[in-house]
Amino acid sequence: MTTAATSGAPATSTWQGLQRWSRRDEVRRAVSLVALMVTLAVITGPSGTQTAPYSGLRGSLFASHAIPFYVLAVVLALVALFGGRWTAAAVAPVRQLRERGRGVVIPRYVKLIALVLLAVLLLYYPTTLTPFWQTVLVDQMGIYVLLAVGLNVVVGFAGLLDLGYIAFFAIGAYTTAYFTDKLPVHPPFVLNPFFIFPIAVGAALLAGVILGGPTLRLRGDYLAIVTLGFGEIVRITAVNSDSLTNGPQGAFGIPHFAAFGYKWTLDSLPYYYLLLGVVAAIVFFFSRLNNSRVGRAWAAIREDEVAAAATGIPTLKFKLMAFAIGASTSGFAGVIYASKVGFINPDNFPLLLSILVLTMVIFGGMGSIPGVILGAAVLGWLPNYLRDYVPAQDRFIYFGALLIVMMIFRPQGLLPSKRRSRELRLSELGVGGADAMGTIPGTDA
């Protein structure tokens, strides 16, 4: 290659000089910042329409909307090119603070007080919300938290990339519809959704085992594709089987929970407390699970599957265990969703949702239960908060960008588990594979 030109020999042509100039860090940073501003201008700008497809771009880049972005772009570019010393000085105190905070140990009683405050917040605050927000709390944030905690077992604990997680959610929901007699086919007996839990969970678990059995021996990226395919197969089947699932119209009129003399209604609060209790219990159990030999076996499989097998771990069995537990949790959430919302159709279970839940897990910190809860809560809350500022359809532009940004700047997530942080740091140093899928060959720090 052109080693002579890059080793300090005088630029023999303006082209080479330009090449070398463009490789300098400040220039790259400046260009990236300008590109970022332009991208932001386009994302937040108006959309194109049927009759005027370029109006979106024109309105984003060549109208008054773009001005603040262009101004920012110029400012940032100048800072990046010439303000190296200033930015370093500005960043230094932040870095110092982080270093000092690294070794700090939070005393026990502080943690306890924080926990109590959190409990009070969780119990009391929702009663002060408007009905709209209460519904968001349950239908979106609550369900997402449950789904994320379940997927965390599959992706975070066992390191398996599942892109079809929502299929089990759908199975749970449709099972509920079936046993409450809201589908074209009639069940042998009718139950209130509250008592369908074991059946729906069983169905989801069975589906998980059937899917996982033959596919969990595949390589990580292949598993991702197969699970994606499965998710789509379930959804398309739901759309096309009019006689079984009522096709695109789905099921409606699914009754709310009613058990032991207590009836749940459209009111979100009772559902919220039920969900709170369920999530608390599941978090308790899954934490225990992760700290047991099962959790350790999963960590071993994630770190080095060959070594794990050589150390006597039946890897397939443990992978299947994680997969089944995740599927059951998803099915469980499906029952709650079906009974709360009352109507379901295939559009409720798109691939998008599987990706969304995965985003929540990664964003929050895969392998860390508090992390994924926070991630799910934030990502469930955000689109509703932004409702007035961002058209609903554009939501996924931001999600997509968020995923990329997270992977570049904070791959360990918001509240990472200690183990995961360690794995990532080691992988960057070239040690180990970080998780079951390993690293890209030829990457080096």
Place this chain on the structure above:
Amino acid sequence: MTTATATDAVLEVSDVTLRFGGLTSLDSVSLRHERGEVLAVIGPNGAGKTSLFNCLTGVYHPQEGTVTFRPEGGRDTAVLGRKPFQVNKLGIARTFQNIRLFNALTAVENVKIGVESHQRSGPIGAMLGLPRNRREERDSDDEAFRLLEFVGLSKRANEVSASLPYGDQRRLEIARALGTRPKLLLLDEPAAGTNPAEKRQLEVLIRDIAATGVSVLLIEHDMKLVMAVAANVVVLNFGQVIAAGTPQEIQRDPKVVEAYLGGDEAAGEA
């Protein structure tokens, strides 16, 4: 080849042949490992030593030959055709040439994983905190610490394994393998990359392991170590067994000398 009389072999390898496409990695390899002894497998690089280990542990499946494992008091069991974790369950454990620890886990966690491979506790019990699960957790803690002490790592039990010094990492891998309660331990170049002091420690450790009744099959390049611990030696070259006998015998064997291009060179490699 030592004439086998009424001696008790823990492992018998017969005519194992392993081919990769056109390349023959192991050619009719046979060996006999007496119970309780330390048997060393040596040979130049590329001779097929690690391939042999991989065949013995279910990673590779040789096209021909048989491998019979004879656990004490148990029946003869065929090893070939089993998956790696099944081979481990039989009682054969191994370490790897380029150390495969669970890097982000601590030393004691690594060993516990080995110990727990024997446990029967399942996920439900773990979640509910059943007494059996709790007991097995305590037991695995105890045994893991005991093993760490056995290999001399008890002071570093809670350190992240990737941050351990190289020699300690090797010993940790051995501790983890011992956790699976093997009757036969395969060590793949345990002294590679270690300094002389660590090598002496390794000598002691291997002898201690053999003293507990575990048979040790050792791949090594360091002839000093081999001479110190091995009762018998098998020499491989180009996938074939070219000599077998006591360390003194094979040192004098002209075929071995030729394979290494000078026995002096190999002996001085310590």
Place this chain on the structure above:
Amino acid sequence: MCFTQSFWQLTISGLALGSVYALIALGYTLVYGVLQLINFAHSEVFMLGGFGGLFLIRGLGISNPSGFTSVALVIGGMLAGAVFGGVTAFVLERVAYRPLRRRGAPKLAFLISAIGASYFLLNLAGKEFGRFNNPMPSLYTSGEVFSVFGAQVTTNNLVIGSAAVVMLIALDRIIAKTRLGMGIRSVAQDAEAASLMGVDINKVITRTFIIGGLLAGVAGFLFGIQFGVQYNMGFSAGTKAFTAAVLGGIGNVRGAVLGGLVLGVAENLGVACVSSAWRDVIAFMILVLVLMVRPTGLLGERLGRSA
């Protein structure tokens, strides 16, 4: 059998469709060969290439073209598609993958980033260009050109098929004969060794992405001629192309071509048996089956290494 009635018809159109899949599949297989990574966002490269071709054709605004104008339009569309595809792939590599490669991120991070990029591009295109189908303005007088075994071969079939064949032959020559091709093959086999031998890995990777992007961009334009261009056309075509790549043997260039053709025909024949609503399911089923029964594909993984 349910498809014997129109077997040849289905096969002909299946081959045309399959050749489009093959072009896209090559992008997947090449990137997988050098990075062992499924480039999820490749489907959006295909989609943007389609839009590129569409914009050019619309922009030229020639009505009722024929003869040489038609040929020029087709070639122009292909070039526009290729440019859009190549540029998108280049940007993608720089923004979503290179920063991760530089910090030694685990493969999971790459996959997540790829998924993010895919959703970002897909929804951005939907926002800017609308969420509906855009049919391609006519480039030539369509209709039957000749018939084979009683099946029509239309102009569409011919254009798409022959354009694809030309690109595929060109790629085969590039991989086999040029220095770049050798670089790609060497990085696919052993990146570390290649870099020690003086191969600039970053350059090879960038160029691999660009080549894949060029092919997918052209495929987007060709696909658009038949089916129109829309913001989410990448998802289903992309998944099927990936299936084709796996079917032929991921990392194997000729395998991708074979896989694409086989899948195109199989999909058409299958849809004759069940309604077209199940079209996508057929591809997924084939994917799941192949991965479980013969994960190395029909021609085996070749470009990369074995064990």
